Amino acid sequence: MSDIEPWLAELLRLNDEEEKMTDKQIKIVQAAVEIFSEKGFAGSSTSEIAQKAGVAEGTIFRHYKTKKELLLSIVAPIMAKLVAPFAVKDFTKVLEADYPDVEQFLRAVLRNRFEFARKHVHVLKIFLHEIPFHAELREQFKDTVAPLVLEKAYKAIRHFQAQGQLIELPPPATMRMVATTMIGFVIFRFLLLPENDWDDELELERTIQFILHGLTPR
Numbered sequence: 001m002s003d004i005e006p007w008l009a010e011l012l013r014l015n016d017e018e019e020k021m022t023d024k025q026i027k028i029v030q031a032a033v034e035i036f037s038e039k040g041f042a043g044s045s046t047s048e049i050a051q052k053a054g055v056a057e058g059t060i061f062r063h064y065k066t067k068k069e070l071l072l073s074i075v076a077p078i079m080a081k082l083v084a085p086f087a088v089k090d091f092t093k094v095l096e097a098d099y100p101d102v103e104q105f106l107r108a109v110l111r112n113r114f115e116f117a118r119k120h121v122h123v124l125k126i127f128l129h130e131i132p133f134h135a136e137l138r139e140q141f142k143d144t145v146a147p148l149v150l151e152k153a154y155k156a157i158r159h160f161q162a163q164g165q166l167i168e169l170p171p172p173a174t175m176r177m178v179a180t181t182m183i184g185f186v187i188f189r190f191l192l193l194p195e196n197d198w199d200d201e202l203e204l205e206r207t208i209q210f211i212l213h214g215l216t217p218r
Helices: 006-016 023-039 046-053 057-063 067-096 102-119 121-133 135-162 171-192 200-213
Strands: none
Touching: 023 046, 023 057, 023 067, 023 121, 046 057, 046 067, 067 102, 067 121, 067 135, 102 121, 102 135, 102 171, 102 200, 121 135, 121 171, 135 171, 171 200
């Protein structure tokens, strides 16, 4: 399938390591992600997914016992095998680089997360829609993504605090404020107002300057 999006190509590669997906499964997964990301899990139906995938509804249930199993089959491998290693690898890369100051560090982190969101926008929508409402997804996130990412972030925060480049706040508080600002920008850019005429470079820079200086005139 030449029109497979990058996120799906990566998911297929991950699944091929264990069990190769059939052409029908590929169509079902691609249709499910598009519909889940557009309407949310609760607002979607297997009949819609089947119609978009061009398969009979019964075909879905031959591969997935329930709609929720279909959701988990999409999110779980990406979360466990793609998002967590990707996040850790990139945070490690950022932390190991020789940045002269915290501003360069923050700019590298924000650009990395921005590009990740651009590449995986459909799956990102599903994460944001469904993690609050499915205990299984929250547990996967807490077990695979959060501990690894947070520890790397706290280490960086303590490093720049020791250099006097960040104020002395508990690292979790600093992380929460920085992450909220960065994630907020990504959500508006890709999910809430993607149709706006965005100047991405300008908005990336504004986000960094806001984290560093807030709204107080210099």
